[in-house]
Amino acid sequence: MNWNELLRLPATLLAILAAIILIVALVQLLTARQHVHDHRPFAAAAHSLLMLIFVVLAVLIGALAMSLRGYRFLSEEIPVVQIDSRILTPQRWALTLTWPDGATRQVMLAGDDFQVDAIVLKWKLPAMLAGLPPLYRLDRISGRYDDASQEMTAPRTVIDFSQAGQGDLMDLKKQWPDWLPEVDTVFGSAAFLPLVDGGHYSVELMHTGALVARPDDVTQQRIGQPLGD
Template sequence: MLTHEESIAVIEFEAQDKQSYLARLYESDGDEIGSFQILGDQWRLDAKFVKMKYWSNLLGLDSRYGLERLQGRYSNIDDENSKPHLAHDLGEDAVIEFFTIFGWSPFVDSSYGSSSYTDIDINNRYEVFKTQTGLLIRSGPIPVTEEDEGIVSRVISSVKGAF
């Protein structure tokens, strides 16, 4: 409970031009949220967060979140200050609901924005997790599909046959 992590999104990138990418954002169950142009060499996901008090986590109450924004950023500060920016509203602007007594909640510790960013690598798939205190990103290689395996096998066979 106190160290609970929940997968909330997956994102993959396709290069469009230098420091320009097409990002495909999915819910953790695979449903596509949308495709977005990202400018820069890094990406960032922002969320609004309601952190519950630690003792309320023991009662099974987890932090609440709403994804707000996806955007690119530049690792070089000069690029960040001079190159174009593009941010995308993810539309999760619904009020995060929680139990209150006359407007006060005994379970809520704090309400704030949480953001996480990392470099863009078109060979990686990024998984975004919600923890009790904010967002974190883990990455790994994009899984090879059966179709990809077939292409790779045919290429290897043709290369072997050439020698």
């Protein structure tokens, strides 16, 4: 199994694999104890060594499962989220977020625009040649005001989408940079568009790591002058 195939396994499957390996390590421990009772020290030592190898392997796979939680794979342009907007009062919006798997979430934002942020992790050339794909994690969506002075004084709304926990790759890179030498860079990418009543937007992530937000044709007409594709 190459790196690309390994990373495409869901984190839950990796956790299950780690648990199975721990069970195998336990079997090796019990076998080693039996050999000790039978006065077979060399066989006991061999099974003890196998137990240690399986324990280390289980820990590494478990750590990988925790590190990959919340990340998705960035090998091509992929849809991140669909956004439908409805105005409540001036500069107050109800948004319906729809993910590619069909899951939805309702959020409230204040401002004139929405902004989506993601965290992208890219590998150095040797790891990329080995098939290790770039990763991304959707981080947050926030409201944004067109007037910079209002941005400093008006109410701010930020919805956190971070799913990373302890052992997240980004945190590990900050705390122990020498442990992850193949990580080239971790950077943020963001995109924003004006909100309109009845608007529909698609947010995608390009293979370069850049987020792109696009309104549909009807929404574009309501926005008026395009801000750029």
